[in-house]
Amino acid sequence: MDTGSPLTAPLTENGYGKEAGIFNAQKQNQLAVKLSTINERKAKLKRLKAAIQANEKAILDALKSDLRKSAFEAAVFEVYFIHAEIDFAIKNLSVWMTPQPVPSNLMNLFTSSYIHYEPKGVCLIIAPWNYPFQLLMAPLISAIAAGNCCILKPSELAPATSAAVAKLIREIFKENEIAVVEGDADVSTRLLALPFNHIFFTGSTRIGKIVMSEAAKHLASVTLELGGKSPVVVDVKADLKKAAAKIAWGKLANAGQTCIAPDYVFVHESQEDKFLELLKDSIEKLYYPGGQINKENYGKIVSDGHFNRLRKLVADAVSKGSEVKTGGLFEDGDRTIHPTVLTGLKADALIMQEEIFGPLLPVVTYKNIREVIDYINAHDKPLAMYIFSNSNRNVKNIIRHTSAGGTCVNDVMIHISNPNLSFGGVNTSGVGGSHGFHGFKVFSHERSVMHQSRWLDIGKIAYPPYTGKGWVLKLLKKLM
Ligand code: NAD
Numbered sequence: 001m002d003t004g005s006p007l008t009a010p011l012t013e014n015g016y017g018k019e020a021g022i023f024n025a026q027k028q029n030q031l032a033v034k035l036s037t038i039n040e041r042k043a044k045l046k047r048l049k050a051a052i053q054a055n056e057k058a059i060l061d062a063l064k065s066d067l068r069k070s071a072f073e074a075a076v077f078e079v080y081f082i083h084a085e086i087d088f089a090i091k092n093l094s095v096w097m098t099p100q101p102v103p104s105n106l107m108n109l110f111t112s113s114y115i116h117y118e119p120k121g122v123c124l125i126i127a128p129w130n131y132p133f134q135l136l137m138a139p140l141i142s143a144i145a146a147g148n149c150c151i152l153k154p155s156e157l158a159p160a161t162s163a164a165v166a167k168l169i170r171e172i173f174k175e176n177e178i179a180v181v182e183g184d185a186d187v188s189t190r191l192l193a194l195p196f197n198h199i200f201f202t203g204s205t206r207i208g209k210i211v212m213s214e215a216a217k218h219l220a221s222v223t224l225e226l227g228g229k230s231p232v233v234v235d236v237k238a239d240l241k242k243a244a245a246k247i248a249w250g251k252l253a254n255a256g257q258t259c260i261a262p263d264y265v266f267v268h269e270s271q272e273d274k275f276l277e278l279l280k281d282s283i284e285k286l287y288y289p290g291g292q293i294n295k296e297n298y299g300k301i302v303s304d305g306h307f308n309r310l311r312k313l314v315a316d317a318v319s320k321g322s323e324v325k326t327g328g329l330f331e332d333g334d335r336t337i338h339p340t341v342l343t344g345l346k347a348d349a350l351i352m353q354e355e356i357f358g359p360l361l362p363v364v365t366y367k368n369i370r371e372v373i374d375y376i377n378a379h380d381k382p383l384a385m386y387i388f389s390n391s392n393r394n395v396k397n398i399i400r401h402t403s404a405g406g407t408c409v410n411d412v413m414i415h416i417s418n419p420n421l422s423f424g425g426v427n428t429s430g431v432g433g434s435h436g437f438h439g440f441k442v443f444s445h446e447r448s449v450m451h452q453s454r455w456l457d458i459g460k461i462a463y464p465p466y467t468g469k470g471w472v473l474k475l476l477k478k479l480m
Pocket of ligand 1: 126127128129130131135153154155156183184185188189192202203204205206207208210211224225226227228258259260355357383425429430
């Protein structure tokens with residue numbers, strides 16, 4: 001064998017060896033895992049749920065340490081979300097695993113056909129830091145349900161959660177089935193050199209492109225859950241008060257560090273002042289009880305790098321004529337950025353060009369909805385798009401004329417909570433979907449199986465010699 005290959009490289013801490021050793025062990029174990037029954041897979045999911053329940057405090061503490069997530073937000077968005085996803089998979093697994101019969105057509109009239117869901121094999125899950133528990137666990141549930149072995153690579157920017165996940169997984173799974181490999185981009189790079197059967201990556205569009213090109217070397221299939229700018233359209237027929245309250249909540253949960261957070265808002269020019277006033281009221285109600293910011297309920301920015309990046313976005317916008325309407329305060333000591341609303345944005349402001357991923361909200365005005373549609377269509381397809389309107393006609397019009405990974409009408413972000421909906425982006429915001437059956441499917445190969453009838457001798461009709469078989473062609477021509 002070629003000793004330059006990661007699979008045969010020496011076992012060292014920093015070389016390919018450690019990752020390749022786990023990969024090889026999983027490869028050898030994959031057939032046994034693939035053959036696991038419905039009940040065995042359900043038992044694994046139950047074991048995972050029980051371990052999460054037993055470790056709940058450690059997980060919440062880790063999320064507080066990494067992101068200052070409040071116990072409430074961490075429980076709802078990270079832990080209970082996962083319990084719901086596990087329960088849904090357990091409830092539906094026998095249906096998902098049952099081969100799906102498909103009809104036959106004229107050319108194969110006497111055959112029977114079905115789709116058999118078989119596991120992809122050995123899979124890699126790479127996660128980001130913003131929902132560092134949920135974004136590892138949700139794809140893991142789908143991978144287990146589909147019968148795969150799996151290596152998880154948490155984000156190095158959420159080290160406490162990374163350690164908590166590694167401990168939890170080691171308690172309940174053998175490394176040759178589910179393993180956690182902690183570390184940074186170098187570890188990811190070494191993992192990506194291995195011939196995984198499927199790679200499920202959640203993170204930025206920039207790194208998603210690297211992951212896809214590395215996967216191409218082995219023709220591994222990929223699911224890419226990426227980012228981008230998710231616009232909110234506040235239609236003239238919207239309930240402004242409700243829209244402002246929901247947008248403020250969605251933008252500021254986890255201090256704006258949410259892939260489907262509203263990135264910026266379009267509001268009709270005649271309603272801008274009213275909307276800004278309502279937005280300010282909503283922000284104060286949510287985070288400034290008694291006039292002071294309540295940091296118990298408000299997250300911090302994950303790193304100095306991101307804190308400074310966000311500060312630059314505001315400085316750049318202001319230098320180009322934008323006005324800070326609310327907030328604008330940056331507390332370096334604990335990386336707190338007060339909820340900040342900006343108006344009067346120029347198209348060349350950086351904040352209108354890159355994903356914000358922080359508690360800064362540009363509000364942009366429009367005269368005619370056509371301008372909004374044209375603007376959205378001239379930019380990358382968003383991961384999420386939000387429309388506030390009491391006119392179904394206007395909602396339909398906006399949906400029909402634009403494209404986005406997902407859309408929520410008269411609310412933000414909550415479309416992620418329905419496991420019957422595929423969650424994912426489109427082009428730069430992602431490739432493929434996840435959650436529920438959609439997640440099970442991405443970790444499965446849809447194997448097409450056809451059984452020929454035992455009594456039909458097709459050769460008599462369709463094989464050479466063709467002399468005397470003109471009637472077959474005539475019959476087919478008539479029927480088609
Ligand atoms: P990131 O792309 O920087 O990192 C994601 C993961 O990739 C991390 O585990 C990191 O260690 C690894 N990585 C970094 N450099 C790499 C390289 N060169 N090769 C291989 N792997 C590498 O993203 P992030 O900053 O952790 O997360 C924020 C981004 O994730 C935002 O763009 C956000 O929108 C997106 N996101 C998307 C979703 C979704 O479901 N679509 C969910 C959460 C976050």
